Amino acid sequence: MSKQTKKSVGNASLSAKLADQPKSREGKKAYKRQRIKAAAKDIFAVRGFENTNLREIAQAAGVALGTLSLYARDKRDLILLMFNDEMAEIIEKAGKEIDEQNEFLPNVMGFFETFYREFGSNVILARTFLQQNFFFSGINTSALAENEAQIVRHLCRAIIIARGKSEVRLDEDVEILAQSIYLTYVASVRLWISEERPVPKRGIAHLHRLLLVQIRGLSSES
16 A cells, blocks of 8 residues: 555544544533543543542543543542443332332342442442542532432332331331431442452342341331
8 A cells, every 4th residue: 555545544534533523512522521431431440549540531531631620520520420320320220120019128129239230240440439438519429419319219119119018117207218228228338349359149148138127127116
């Protein structure tokens, strides 16, 4: 192939790449957001939280560091950018495990087992997400709050189903009961992911024991 031909092929390839990029402002913004998420996921998966910095993620995404700061204020905020959409999908999938025909504990366990299995498919990334404390104000914290609220709403539904079968008799606000179950899960899943080799089956079994104790208390009247 001649130099002229190679140059023509190279120019055609570059033109094709440019043509693939969105033209609208919103399209370009979404395109950059997706590139940043993909680069962050690749680097965090290999290096973990402590050994990753924003500059190398910006370079891998092909954006300036200042541009990245428009999407995430710091590494914790970037983790939320990376995980919020995926978590919303996992929550939707988990919600389908709650069935009116099931008893209370199988409904709750079926819901949470979905999370353990998804987290078990990529432990390094799951650990990066689960071991962070997100008590801060960032660009992506509102989506985190919505995901947590959606989890509580699903648990409220499971509790309402169980109350209809007299499985939950404790006279307490449904949302408070749902929050107590959610916080038990949060503590359990963080303990599990901190293990050297977290196995979903073992984490699920531990959560089952915790929830069994909790649900026995909810089934009594007071």
